[in-house]
Amino acid sequence: MASHESVDPLLVAPRSDGMKPLCSSGFTLIELLIAMVIIAALSGLGFAGYSAVVKRARIDGTRTVVLAVSTAIQRHDRQDLAVPVLTGANWRTIVRRAWDLDDDNVLDGDPSLDPKEPLNPAVDEFTAAEKAEATSAAYRGLVAESPNLSLPPRHVDAGKHVLDAWRKPLRIDHGDSERFSGSRFGVWSTGPNGVDESGDGDDIASWKSQ
Numbered sequence: 001m002a003s004h005e006s007v008d009p010l011l012v013a014p015r016s017d018g019m020k021p022l023c024s025s026g027f028t029l030i031e032l033l034i035a036m037v038i039i040a041a042l043s044g045l046g047f048a049g050y051s052a053v054v055k056r057a058r059i060d061g062t063r064t065v066v067l068a069v070s071t072a073i074q075r076h077d078r079q080d081l082a083v084p085v086l087t088g089a090n091w092r093t094i095v096r097r098a099w100d101l102d103d104d105n106v107l108d109g110d111p112s113l114d115p116k117e118p119l120n121p122a123v124d125e126f127t128a129a130e131k132a133e134a135t136s137a138a139y140r141g142l143v144a145e146s147p148n149l150s151l152p153p154r155h156v157d158a159g160k161h162v163l164d165a166w167r168k169p170l171r172i173d174h175g176d177s178e179r180f181s182g183s184r185f186g187v188w189s190t191g192p193n194g195v196d197e198s199g200d201g202d203d204i205a206s207w208k209s210q
């Protein structure tokens, strides 16, 4: 039997309605373009969905760290630190805020490990005098002084600063219990936009539920 006899004539014969035979070609250019547009749209939706999932995971991870730090500070119940300072030939005692010895609202790392990173002022915390004061009071920052505080390594930098998911050090402020929902202090991350809004905006704060 000849091979052409096995082909259905309807599939190859010219059609009376002027349309192409059913198996005459693959995709037309228009069909290819439509397929490409659909694939591009689906890819965009997939990327947007992925980005949203990553952002949510970072917010949730940062919130866990903020609450862990807040709990560790409450456990210490140590708000102030008496620091001996040598002025001329005389020693005197000054009071500093524990966990923010240099009063810059950045949660302290370990002063003795302060990397003095010139390109990142946020982790360039301690002046030489503040470092000396911290050393004289055996003060080493939250992570070094909180043995029960367990944080994922990605949330701690070389200077023992606690970082959020965007690699920014956490912030702290003391004193205003009305602002901090009854607590004497508040801890926060500057959030996805990396801008410090004192706990407002997209900041992730220990005294706010999100």
Ligand SMILES: [Ca+2]
Residues within 6 Å of the ligand: 099, 100, 101, 102, 103, 104, 105, 106, 107, 108, 125
């Ligand atoms: Ca500080």
Ligand SMILES: [Ca+2]
Residues within 6 Å of the ligand: 189, 190, 191, 192, 193, 194, 195, 196, 197, 200, 201, 202, 203
């Ligand atoms: Ca912010």
